[in-house]
Amino acid sequence: MSLLLKPVPASHGPRWIADAFRLYARRPLAFTALFAVFLFAALLVAQVPLLGGLAQMMSLPMLSLGFMVASQSALLDGPVHPRQFIEPLRTDALRRRALIKLCVIYGVAALAILLVADAISGHAWARLQQILAKGEMDQAQVDALLAEPGVGLGLLLGTVLVALLSVPFWHAPALVHWGGQGVAQALFSSTLAVWRSKGAFLTYSLAWGGVMLAFGTVAALVLAVLGAPQMAGLLGVPAGLVFSAVFYISLLFTFNDSFGGAIEVPPEGVNPPA
DSSP states (O other): OOOOOOOOOTHHHHHHHHHHHHHHHSSSSHHHHHEEEEEEEEHHHHHHHTTTHHHHHHHHHHHHHHHHHHHHHHTTTTOOGGGGGGGGSSSSSHHHHHHHHHHHHHHHHHHHHHHHHHTTTTHHHHHHHHHTTOOOOOOOHHHHHHHHTTTHHHHHHHHHHHHHHHHHHHSSHHHHHOOOOHHHHHHHHHHHHHHHHHHHHHHHHHHHHHHHHHHHHHHHHHHHTTTTTTGGGHHHHHHHHHHHHHHHHHHHHHHHHHHHHHOHHHHHHHOOOO
């Protein structure tokens, strides 16, 4: 597939989100189930001693690409199903090896960021995970942990580093899958695309912040009127699934605007149509 890098105007950022919500509305159950299946599998993988956390991080590029494949299928009135997470690995060997390399690089880098941020926070995040894993959360204990010196700095540093890491990996899996690019070229092309369309990505981020704020405000008002503010926690679970699914759907629209659109990639051994 021939890809053409195009600058995207800032006004397209919010449109990516609107297009994602419209596509989600066409297959709400399928897309929600798609994310729920991945989340369940990731939680199972995380239980593997020593390598579980690394494997979980390594799977994230395949999560984004799988959602893009599913979203492209839905745009063409095709199916949406969990097998689309591994569909990109069924193409030719060069693409498969490049995707695996991307996953390894991302997993190692993301884990290193988490370890650095945790060390700066005095290992507060590791202790917080231990508290949450017990299932008996003491809010006072959690608040005291979060108030420790270094926790805020660790959170800020981790957030900044993860944001920087996302730039070269934003389009990279799709560039390998649909563009046939190598690892280095895909990472460079993704970085260049995000930089050239930085205005669109800024408005995209701001629009997501507005969506979250609007949802939280409306939900709080509705629950207050109904006299059930305690339901906020229960509402957060399905809302999180929906917004997560919509976010990953929106990745396809960021790619299509930046590179001209995705096409179907045939499995290994199958020649593309003329």
